[in-house]
Amino acid sequence: MTAKISRSAAAAASAALAGALLAAVAALPAHAQSAPDAAFRATTLNLSAFGETKVVPDLATISLGVTTDAPTAAQALTGNAAQMNKVIAALKKAGIEDRDVQTSGLNVNPQYVYEQNQPPKLNGYQxxxxVTIRVRDLSKLGQTVDATVSAGATNVGGISFGLQNPDAAEDAARLDAVKALQAKAELYARATGYKIVRLVSLNEGGGYQPMPQPMPMYAMAKREMSDSSPIAAGELKVRIDVTATYEVAK
Structure with missing residues (x-):
C-alpha cells in the first residue's frame, strides 16, 4: 500500500511540474514564441565573394646575417660581433633607421668532425x-644589400615586399568584394524567382599579407661592382573575402 501511495504522489508532482511549465510558456510574450518560427519560415541565401586590388609595394623586409668560425666559443662570438657591427654601420650609412633593424637570431654551436668508427672530435665553434631589416626606399634596395655584403654579411635570406600603409588597398578590395557579393545575391534571387528583402549578416576574412619571395644566398666575400644587385618588386595582390546571408521573399 505504501508503494502505491508514493507512486501516486510522484505522478501528482510530475503533473504539477508539467502544468507549471505550460503556464510559463503561455506567459511568454508573443514575439518570443514567434521569433523561431519566423526565422524558420524565412528563405535565405548564404553567399561568399572576394575583392582584389593590385598595388606596387613600398616596403621590403630582408633577413641577413653573419656567420663566423673560431677555435673557442668566445672567439667565435667576438669575431661575429665585430663583423656584425660593420654590417650595422653599413646599414645606417645606407639610410636604414634603428627602428628598422631587429635581431632575429643569435646562436653559437660546437662544430665536430666525424670519422668512421671514431668518436666525434670537437673542431671549434660557429x-x-x-637580423631582419626593413627598407622603406625601394630605389636603394639593391645598393643596401650590396653594402651589407661588402661590409661582411655572409648570407642574405628571404626577402618579402609589403606596404607601409595597406588601409587604402584593403578598402578598395572591400568595395570590390561587396559589389561582387551584391551582384551574386541579385543573380541567385532573380534565377530562383525571389527578391532580396534585406542583408542579415556580413562577415569579412582575408586581408593584406606580404608574400615572401625567394632570394639567392650570397657567398662570404666582398664584391666590387659598378651596378647594384637588380631586385624587382613587382606588385602585390590585396584580397578581402566576405560572406553574407540575405533574406529573400517572393
Missing part, C-alpha cells in the same frame, strides 16, 4: 647573428 657563431651566427641574424
Amino acid at each position: 657563431a651566427s647573428n641574424q
Whole structure:
C-alpha cells in the first residue's frame, strides 16, 4: 500500500511540474514564441565573394646575417660581433633607421668532425647573428644589400615586399568584394524567382599579407661592382573575402 501511495504522489508532482511549465510558456510574450518560427519560415541565401586590388609595394623586409668560425666559443662570438657591427654601420650609412633593424637570431654551436668508427672530435665553434631589416626606399634596395655584403654579411635570406600603409588597398578590395557579393545575391534571387528583402549578416576574412619571395644566398666575400644587385618588386595582390546571408521573399 505504501508503494502505491508514493507512486501516486510522484505522478501528482510530475503533473504539477508539467502544468507549471505550460503556464510559463503561455506567459511568454508573443514575439518570443514567434521569433523561431519566423526565422524558420524565412528563405535565405548564404553567399561568399572576394575583392582584389593590385598595388606596387613600398616596403621590403630582408633577413641577413653573419656567420663566423673560431677555435673557442668566445672567439667565435667576438669575431661575429665585430663583423656584425660593420654590417650595422653599413646599414645606417645606407639610410636604414634603428627602428628598422631587429635581431632575429643569435646562436653559437660546437662544430665536430666525424670519422668512421671514431668518436666525434670537437673542431671549434660557429657563431651566427641574424637580423631582419626593413627598407622603406625601394630605389636603394639593391645598393643596401650590396653594402651589407661588402661590409661582411655572409648570407642574405628571404626577402618579402609589403606596404607601409595597406588601409587604402584593403578598402578598395572591400568595395570590390561587396559589389561582387551584391551582384551574386541579385543573380541567385532573380534565377530562383525571389527578391532580396534585406542583408542579415556580413562577415569579412582575408586581408593584406606580404608574400615572401625567394632570394639567392650570397657567398662570404666582398664584391666590387659598378651596378647594384637588380631586385624587382613587382606588385602585390590585396584580397578581402566576405560572406553574407540575405533574406529573400517572393
